[in-house]
Amino acid sequence: MNIKEVAERAGVSPGTVSNVLNRPAKVSASTRTRVEAAIDELGFVRHGSASTLRAGYSRTIGLSVIDIGNPFFTDVAAGVEETASALGYAVILGNSSGSRAKEERNLQVLAEQRVRGVLITPSDEDPARLDRLRARGINVVLVDHPPHRTDQCAVSVNDVVGGKLAVHHLLKGGATSIAYVSGPLTIRQCQDRFEGASRTFPGSLRLIQMPEMTARTGEQAALDLLRTGVPDAVFCANDLLALGVLRGLLQAGVRVPDDVALMGYDDIDFASASAVSLTSIRQPTHQLGRVATELLLDECDRPTAHAHQQIVFQPELIVRESTR
Missing domain, CATH: 1.10.260 (434 Repressor (Amino-terminal Domain))
Incomplete structure (x- = not known):
């Protein structure tokens, strides 16, 4: 073409x-x-360079994530880069900020650069743009996301189990009322964690949805909790939200965990270093990046012998000071 x-x-x-x-x-x-x-x-895609044109592909792979400002994705990216580098590949990073339009622009650039393959945490559940990449001969592996189909590799964490672990731990600590502070439930991870938590809690979880999953919006959620009544426990969809909630509660004189138990999700480095060390659900971030990269390059290098795999890791409860 x-x-x-x-x-x-x-x-x-x-x-x-x-x-x-x-x-x-x-x-x-x-x-x-x-x-x-x-x-x-x-389906025309312009070539990014003359050398790429001659070879048909470059010694690069693409990585598209939802929010590189989240240390979870930084750790995943580190696993990707380390593994790719050892195998002689460079990584081009794209940050979608959760925007479908921005993600599509990033994928177009990766296609123009003739990347060997793409690792992606998609911004939504529509696989059409990924199908277009595959139609152009660019292999795709989903990261931190279950597969759209069986003929595609994916690595993910069982976030429903993670939600169950979180609420089970809070119930053991005596919680009778629990709030779930989340990003948009259109994000699969938020939805799955909410599903697992709801299945485990015998009553109705109080749901607080924030437009972003950052420490800043976590502080805003804390104001909501203070205005409408602080429950026995708060489960946040990620650690950044939880750290923001922690800051907001402590500034208002609410004691954690004496007045309210608090836990996050991801177990980023800051979780153990906060003013009150944060109980969290740990995900194997570096391993997610490493395994996803190995699957992608195996598919690229051995297209006929490659067997698609959908690998699901299990999360782990890490208990610290913020819960009883």
């Missing part, structure tokens, strides 16, 4: 196609729309 074929499909010159790709402001809106439609119809 080349620019000439796109030009023929759109009824324009190759130079016009080049302008659409590189200098779109020079092309009228109607012509640009026609050329972009031809690009989509033909």
Whole structure:
């Protein structure tokens, strides 16, 4: 597939196609729309470099995550980079910030660079954009996400079990009322953790959904709890939320864990170093990155012998000072 074929499909010159790709402001809106439609119809992807063009692919893989500001994804990325480097590959990182549009732009860039494969924690459950990558010959492995199909590799953690572990521990500590502070339930991990917690708690969990899973929004959630009544225990969908809730409660004079038990999820490094060390559900972050990379490069290097695997790790309860 080349620019000439796109030009023929759109009824324009190759130079016009080049302008659409590189200098779109020079092309009228109607012509640009026609050329972009031809690009989509033909599945054209421009080459990122001459050496990549000759080889057909580069010695790079892509990694797309939801939030690189979250230490969970930083640790996963470290596992990916270490493993890829040992096998002679470089890693191109893309951060979607949970945005479908930004994620699609990042994937387009990775395709243009002719990456050997892509590791991705998708921003939503629609597999269409990943199917397009596979159709272009770019292998895809899901990270921290169950598979969309059996003919695809995926590594994930059983977050339903993680939610159960969290609430079971809080119940053992005497909690009779529990709030679940979460990001949007459209995020699979938040939904699964909520499902596991709800299955375990005999009553109704109080749900507080925040637009982002950060320490800042955790502090905002703490204000909500203080305004409407602090429960016996708070379970947060990740450690950043929990650290924000902890800060908000302590500033208001609420004692943790004497007045309220608090726990997070992921067991990032900051969890053990906070003012009150945080009970958390540990995920094998480095191992997630390592295994995902090994699966991806095995599929790239041994396409006929490769066997797709869907690997599910089990989370672990880590008890510290913030719970009874």
